[in-house]
Amino acid sequence: MSTRIAFLKGHGTENDFVIVPDPENTIDLPPATAAALCDRRAGIGGDGLLHVVRSAAHPEARSMAAEAEWFMDYRNGDGSIAEMCGNGVRVFARYLQRAGHVTEGDIAVATRAGVKTVHLAKEGDITVGMGKAILPEGDVTVTVGERSWPARNVNMGNPHAVAFVEDLDHAGHLYAPPPFSPLSAYPDGVNVEFVVDRGLHHVALRVHERGSGETRSCGTGACAVAVAAARRDGADPAVTGTPATYTVDVPGGRLVITERPDGEIEMTGPAVIVAEGEIDTEWLENTTP
Secondary structure, three states: OOOEEEEEEEEEOOEEEEEEEOOOOOOOOOHHHHHHHHOOOOOOOOOEEEEEEEHHHOOOOHHHOOOOOEEEEEEEOOOOEOOOOHHHHHHHHHHHHHOOOOOOEEEEEEEOOEEEEEEEOOOOOEEEEEEEOEOOOOOEEEEEOOEEEEEEEEEOOOEEEEEEOOOHHHHOOOOOOOOEEOHHHOOOOOEEEEEEEEEOOEEEEEEEEOOOEEEOOOHHHHHHHHHHHHHHOOOOHHHHOOOEEEEEEEOOEEEEEEEOOOOEEEEEEOOEEEEEEEEEHHHHHHHOO
16 A cells, blocks of 8 residues: 555535545555544544545446446445445546546446446536335334334435425434334334425425444435435326426535436435545554554
8 A cells, every 4th residue: 555545525405525536446444544534623524535446446346437437426424335325426527537537528437336427517516327116015113202103114225214394493403313114114223314394395404324323415216215205295207207406405405306207316416525635544554443
């Protein structure tokens, strides 16, 4: 390992990430290392880590290399591995553009939830093809304190429980994962979205992200919320034959989600690179066991 590792810092609607470019997959990033980098007091700070690797160089992505040159090896803020991160994909694509690996237009990004298509404008927002939602059957309940709500189970490549509430303050502090039942619905934990209506096809959310706590935004969560809202509102595109578009306000900004009649979902929102620098590996080695 070299004595210094390059990094960047970026965010999508204030869902922020440490970016570690590593095209040939030569940097070891065990959970403790990823968590140290994401630590907001002793590290760089981020809701998650984007490890930028060529698909052909990563054992989990080699099968996707013919479709997508680059693999988003995503880690939660606690260092655990996650399948997908919608805001992270936009920031990942913005980094590739900034580094000169891609230009504006459509690009493919490999993730643990499959290959995602990203449309990069030369400037402005980025649109990501998020794939189709899966809606597992069965009742789910989410609880905060003495309040409980029915929740819609939506899988966007990662699991979500979407609860519609009267007031976002009812979500509480969201430091710890909100209890849910039955436990069998989410054996590996779940991202929980609390949602209120703001207007016609316009909602707002707060979210507890599995492995990160409350975050300022969650892209897959915004998609899950739009899908759940469309079903609640009788606007399922597969039934109506008309795309359903929802504006989703998150604490860090705004995302626009469209679900098409064929089930494909598109998410549009900003992605910003705010800083770059170098990590001292001696520091990193001293902060991890």
